[in-house]
Amino acid sequence: MRGVDVVKNLYDAYSKRDIVGALGHCSDDVVFRWVAEPHAPFIAAGNGKQQFLDRLISLDKDFEYRSFVPMDYTDGGDKVAVQVEIHLTRRTTGQELVMHTADFWTIRDGKIIALVEYYDTALAASVL
Secondary structure, X not given: OOXXXXXXXXXXXXXXXXXXXXXXXXXXXXXXXXXXXOOOOOOEEEEOHHHHHHHHHHHHHHEEEEEEEEEEEXXXXXXXXXXXXXXXXXXXXXXEEEEEEEEEEEEEOOEEEEEEEEEOHHHHHHOO
């Protein structure tokens, strides 16, 4: 399976809020980094599926994901870049926002081994 297909399958599951199913496309020792300013909300880095799962579930508790739409894929073989548009509602306040992220995936042997994501930290901070 091509790397871009692995990432598309992950996004398909994630957009349906099947977080465990989405992470089934990741290696057990997946490394993830959400890059932001040091004190930005939701900054995270971790190793392994369990840490990744814990972080994604915590986001799901804070936000309702109204839509999660990958907008553009760049297929670099074992490196895949994706721009994503996410429509969210903060559960505690009802505030809605549209977040754009830039995701950079690394795939090896049919599994995702790394994600680096960049997002608008000022926008995220404005809803907290």
